[in-house]
Amino acid sequence: MEMLNVSHVSKQFGEKKVLSDLSFSVPAGSVFGFVGQNGAGKTTTMKMILGLIAADRGEIYVNGEKVTYGQNKTNRYVGYLPDVPEFYSYMTPREYLNFCGEITGMETNKNKSRTTELLALVGLEHEKRHIKGFSRGMKQRLGIAQALMNQPKLLICDEPTSALDPVGRKEILDILVSSKEQTTVLFSTHILSDVERICNAIAFIKDGKIALSGNLEQIKNMHQAAGFEIEFEDSSDADKLLFVFPDGKKRRERNIAFDDVNEQKMMDVLGVVVNQKLAFTKIERLEPTLESLFLEVVSK
Ligand SMILES: Nc1ncnc2c1ncn2[C@@H]1O[C@H](COP(=O)(O)OP(=O)(O)OP(=O)(O)O)[C@@H](O)[C@H]1O
Ligand SMILES: [Mg+2]
Numbered sequence: 001m002e003m004l005n006v007s008h009v010s011k012q013f014g015e016k017k018v019l020s021d022l023s024f025s026v027p028a029g030s031v032f033g034f035v036g037q038n039g040a041g042k043t044t045t046m047k048m049i050l051g052l053i054a055a056d057r058g059e060i061y062v063n064g065e066k067v068t069y070g071q072n073k074t075n076r077y078v079g080y081l082p083d084v085p086e087f088y089s090y091m092t093p094r095e096y097l098n099f100c101g102e103i104t105g106m107e108t109n110k111n112k113s114r115t116t117e118l119l120a121l122v123g124l125e126h127e128k129r130h131i132k133g134f135s136r137g138m139k140q141r142l143g144i145a146q147a148l149m150n151q152p153k154l155l156i157c158d159e160p161t162s163a164l165d166p167v168g169r170k171e172i173l174d175i176l177v178s179s180k181e182q183t184t185v186l187f188s189t190h191i192l193s194d195v196e197r198i199c200n201a202i203a204f205i206k207d208g209k210i211a212l213s214g215n216l217e218q219i220k221n222m223h224q225a226a227g228f229e230i231e232f233e234d235s236s237d238a239d240k241l242l243f244v245f246p247d248g249k250k251r252r253e254r255n256i257a258f259d260d261v262n263e264q265k266m267m268d269v270l271g272v273v274v275n276q277k278l279a280f281t282k283i284e285r286l287e288p289t290l291e292s293l294f295l296e297v298v299s300k
Helices: 042-049 073-077 094-102 108-121 134-146 164-178 192-198 216-222 233-242 263-275 290-299
Strands: 002-013 016-027 029-033 058-060 080-082 156-157 184-189 199-204 209-215 227-232 249-251 253-261 280-286
Touching: 002 042, 002 184, 016 042, 016 164, 016 184, 029 042, 029 192, 029 233, 042 058, 042 156, 042 184, 042 253, 080 134, 080 280, 094 108, 094 134, 108 134, 134 156, 156 164, 156 192, 164 184, 164 192, 184 192, 192 280, 192 290, 199 216, 199 253, 209 216, 216 290, 227 263, 233 253, 233 263, 253 263
Parallel strands: 029 184, 029 199, 080 156, 156 184
Antiparallel strands: 002 016, 002 058, 199 209, 227 253, 227 280, 249 253
16 A cells, blocks of 8 residues: 555746656655755755645545645644654643644643653653754654654654764664554655665656656566676686776775676676685675666666
């Protein structure tokens, strides 16, 4: 089932076309990476999903219901962490979540237990300080807790890791993975290693359109062109192979890699390894990395 469907959406601000015929869908239960360079239109798309910006053309469905600009009906399914979250900084995290529960009409006991549960999920259960003393990472964690408060079916996070150091990023990614138990996760980013770490499906946005989307494993398989790498026992054997195949790339002393080769080429290379009795310790297929896919997409 699809939790989110964005269908043929276009948007321009004045003369500037930002989205043109943008379509993608997010399967229920997935951790979905929405990837694009600065200014690609990620935030604009997310605000449209929330009904905060009107699309010029196209339709958006959340949990099968059509999003209407200016109405918040479909937002009962959605939790949202904006790119720069704002809080009442004089509150403690517990007070803040309680407050969020109250203004959405949550029953008192439910509010208490949900707050406790979510503070534990984001690792702030023992934090007594006021939010004004929080680091960026702590604020992002609190923001995710707030977005999850009403048990949304779809959690939307706009670049939740971009401003954080590697430790802070890992904490957020871990939280997103554990939220997968309760909700579908859509997050935007330009950090490909984050996507590679936790997403099972992605969409790359480029020039206002989706350049590539779908299940990450399937996408990688589709682009299996990739290559392989041979590690030799000593560097003289590596050099012998390089003499026959100057297009091989020497990596470190004893490794030769061939990128983007077909089966025949691989057989030719292995034939020479066998015939010349070159002693190898390892032959490895190279998977395409998300980075190589991304570069392939953006260079088209
Ligand atoms: N209200 C607006 N009025 C005019 N132009 C806008 C408006 N909002 C966004 N834009 C433009 O639309 C384009 C897409 O912006 P958007 O914020 O959606 O990109 P983004 O992918 O979120 O980028 P970033 O990675 O920097 O957050 C940008 O060129 C931006 O300047
Ligand atoms: Mg943005």
